[in-house]
Amino acid sequence: MATITIPEPLPSPVEDSEALRKAVQGWGTDEKAIIRILGRRNATQRSKICEAYQQLYQESLLDRLDSELSGDFRNAVIQWTLDPVQRDAKMAKEALKSKDPKRLLVLVEIACASTPDHLIAVRRAYCSLFKCSLEEDIILHAEPPFRKLLVSLVSAFRFDEAEVDEAVAQKEATALQEAIKRNATDEDHVVWILSTRNKFQLRTAFECYSKIYEISIDEDVKNSISGDLESLLATAIRCIHSPEKHFAQVIRKSIEGLGTDEDSLTRAIVMRAEVDMQRIKEEYQEAYKVKLADDVIGDTSGDYKDILLALIGEDNL
Amino acid sequence: MATITIPEPLPSPVEDSEALRKAVQGWGTDEKAIIRILGRRNATQRSKICEAYQQLYQESLLDRLDSELSGDFRNAVIQWTLDPVQRDAKMAKEALKSKDPKRLLVLVEIACASTPDHLIAVRRAYCSLFKCSLEEDIILHAEPPFRKLLVSLVSAFRFDEAEVDEAVAQKEATALQEAIKRNATDEDHVVWILSTRNKFQLRTAFECYSKIYEISIDEDVKNSISGDLESLLATAIRCIHSPEKHFAQVIRKSIEGLGTDEDSLTRAIVMRAEVDMQRIKEEYQEAYKVKLADDVIGDTSGDYKDILLALIGEDNL
Numbered sequence: 001m002a003t004i005t006i007p008e009p010l011p012s013p014v015e016d017s018e019a020l021r022k023a024v025q026g027w028g029t030d031e032k033a034i035i036r037i038l039g040r041r042n043a044t045q046r047s048k049i050c051e052a053y054q055q056l057y058q059e060s061l062l063d064r065l066d067s068e069l070s071g072d073f074r075n076a077v078i079q080w081t082l083d084p085v086q087r088d089a090k091m092a093k094e095a096l097k098s099k100d101p102k103r104l105l106v107l108v109e110i111a112c113a114s115t116p117d118h119l120i121a122v123r124r125a126y127c128s129l130f131k132c133s134l135e136e137d138i139i140l141h142a143e144p145p146f147r148k149l150l151v152s153l154v155s156a157f158r159f160d161e162a163e164v165d166e167a168v169a170q171k172e173a174t175a176l177q178e179a180i181k182r183n184a185t186d187e188d189h190v191v192w193i194l195s196t197r198n199k200f201q202l203r204t205a206f207e208c209y210s211k212i213y214e215i216s217i218d219e220d221v222k223n224s225i226s227g228d229l230e231s232l233l234a235t236a237i238r239c240i241h242s243p244e245k246h247f248a249q250v251i252r253k254s255i256e257g258l259g260t261d262e263d264s265l266t267r268a269i270v271m272r273a274e275v276d277m278q279r280i281k282e283e284y285q286e287a288y289k290v291k292l293a294d295d296v297i298g299d300t301s302g303d304y305k306d307i308l309l310a311l312i313g314e315d316n317l
Numbered sequence: 318m319a320t321i322t323i324p325e326p327l328p329s330p331v332e333d334s335e336a337l338r339k340a341v342q343g344w345g346t347d348e349k350a351i352i353r354i355l356g357r358r359n360a361t362q363r364s365k366i367c368e369a370y371q372q373l374y375q376e377s378l379l380d381r382l383d384s385e386l387s388g389d390f391r392n393a394v395i396q397w398t399l400d401p402v403q404r405d406a407k408m409a410k411e412a413l414k415s416k417d418p419k420r421l422l423v424l425v426e427i428a429c430a431s432t433p434d435h436l437i438a439v440r441r442a443y444c445s446l447f448k449c450s451l452e453e454d455i456i457l458h459a460e461p462p463f464r465k466l467l468v469s470l471v472s473a474f475r476f477d478e479a480e481v482d483e484a485v486a487q488k489e490a491t492a493l494q495e496a497i498k499r500n501a502t503d504e505d506h507v508v509w510i511l512s513t514r515n516k517f518q519l520r521t522a523f524e525c526y527s528k529i530y531e532i533s534i535d536e537d538v539k540n541s542i543s544g545d546l547e548s549l550l551a552t553a554i555r556c557i558h559s560p561e562k563h564f565a566q567v568i569r570k571s572i573e574g575l576g577t578d579e580d581s582l583t584r585a586i587v588m589r590a591e592v593d594m595q596r597i598k599e600e601y602q603e604a605y606k607v608k609l610a611d612d613v614i615g616d617t618s619g620d621y622k623d624i625l626l627a628l629i630g631e632d633n634l
């Protein structure tokens with residue numbers, strides 16, 4: 001479901017490194033070459049290029065890109081070139097350091113829209129990069145209404161197959177509804193439903209919710225809970241229920257209205273280009289009656305636009 | 318720190334399989350040969366032997382041992398031959414199914430006396446063996462006073478290096494003491510201290526506790542909290558503070574008095590023979606003024622005695 005286009009035959013990591021070196025050396029930088037190379041390699045290939053570049057030139061490719069590029073284009077290229085696990089660990093740290101509850105949503109995305117193995121890898125990387133566990137930092141930096149749900153969501157290691165018990169789903173739909181109505185979504189039993197059940201089981205529970213209460217659980221959260229806790233809970237539910245819907249919404253919100261929220265736009269595209277971008281594009285088209293690529297073209301420009309288009313598989317460089 | 322003695326030169330997995338096949342075939346079983354082979358191979362070597370045996374004879378070595386052997390000897394050989402991760406996942410399942418709160422201690426041992434990577438591997442194995450997460454089964458089977466601490470302890474992924482903040486240790490010693498006095502050890506902030514901090518940090522907090530309150534935290538737990546919750550908490554604290562002390566105590570308790578608790582004796586020796594049995598033996602001698610091997614010899618007999626002695630490095634087969 002990835003959207004990047006990998007050339008055939010694929011140049012070797014050494015050839016790619018040499019081409020990248022040419023692109024960043026001397027006066028001026030060849031941004032298009034950088035996009036053509038890095039924007040068309042998957043995570044494993046990018047990691048091999050970083051290693052080969054380091055060996056060949058005794059410098060870090062990431063550091064070099066950081067010093068040669070600027071603005072939103074630099075952010076997109078750096079985030080994309082980073083190993084996805086390291087990138088997510090760093091994004092989690094940035095979000096926690098910012099003390100901005102809105103930015104905590106990225107932790108929910110990492111916890112609820114990743115595979116169990118990716119989430120564990122991020123927790124491991126977090127420990128080795130920052131000398132403490134991700135959970136310790138959440139407890140230190142996040143405020144009480146968000147803290148508990150976040151700690152449990154990032155600590156999850158869900159069963160990753162479609163084992164569904166309809167009776168349990170019905171019971172838990174009711175438990176969720178009662179907690180939402182009582183504004184008691186931080187009770188242990190609610191947090192455990194959201195953080196220990198497999199995603200297929202939870203999706204069934206959310207569907208039971210819609211059937212029994214004639215309103216979707218995210219709508220109900222929106223009506224009953226307010227502020228940043230609502231958006232944290234709703235994000236968790238959306239990321240579990242349908243990550244493609246969630247990320248289509250993130251992209252749409254970053255673009256609509258005056259001005260663009262480049263950080264959110266970059267994050268969503270970089271995080272999902274190799275995961276489910278094809279489905280996000282379909283979802284986007286269906287929900288907003290416009291092509292994702294057209295919205296990106298309308299709201300961005302220059303090299304930044306080009307790298308985003310490359311990542312969603314719509315560039316013509 | 319392991320106590321098993323691996324022969325040099327090491328026979329190949331095929332040679333070991335052939336010798337094991339001879340030991341289990343025909344009338345009568347050669348138990349000594351089984352001990353001499355499996356009791357002197359590490360986990361990786363045992364796993365290769367299982368593979369080679371399966372390939373050579375189209376049968377599972379574990380199944381064959383299960384049908385040829387009996388009693389405590391069988392249990393010890395089977396538990397030892399199992400991959401340690403699978404063994405721990407199965408022990409966790411058995412403990413949860415038993416509905417006996419005393420048996421939940423094995424979950425605490427797995428959560429608090431293992432490395433973060435081993436614990437994650439056990440959670441992964443649990444999912445694939447039992448089609449649900451370990452946490453889901455804890456919530457289903459364990460009663461409320463144990464449930465919350467257990468879910469958090471097994472979900473931990475602690476930073477695994479000696480980063481200690483003395484001020485935090487002091488503050489958290491006080492928080493722990495207050496919670497113990499108020500019998501409120503299931504409050505979120507207490508559970509988080511015990512389940513998210515690195516072990517070096519927690520050991521410092523436990524030492525601060527002793528200094529400030531002139532009583533060790535385990536003594537205080539014993540005096541203030543009663544029943545199975547006390548023993549769960551005390552086990553968690555001991556496994557974090559000094560696993561060798563904990564397992565020396567488990568072995569001693571399984572032996573002292575009339576009769577022997579073979580299940581606990583086997584579990585402690587099998588779980589720790591490749592981890593820290595050398596230190597457990599030293600701790601045992603110091604605490605009880607008797608050699609662990611002498612206590613094992615005094616309380617067990619036959620092949621069961623011999624396999625235990627092999628695992629603690631004291632056999633003369």
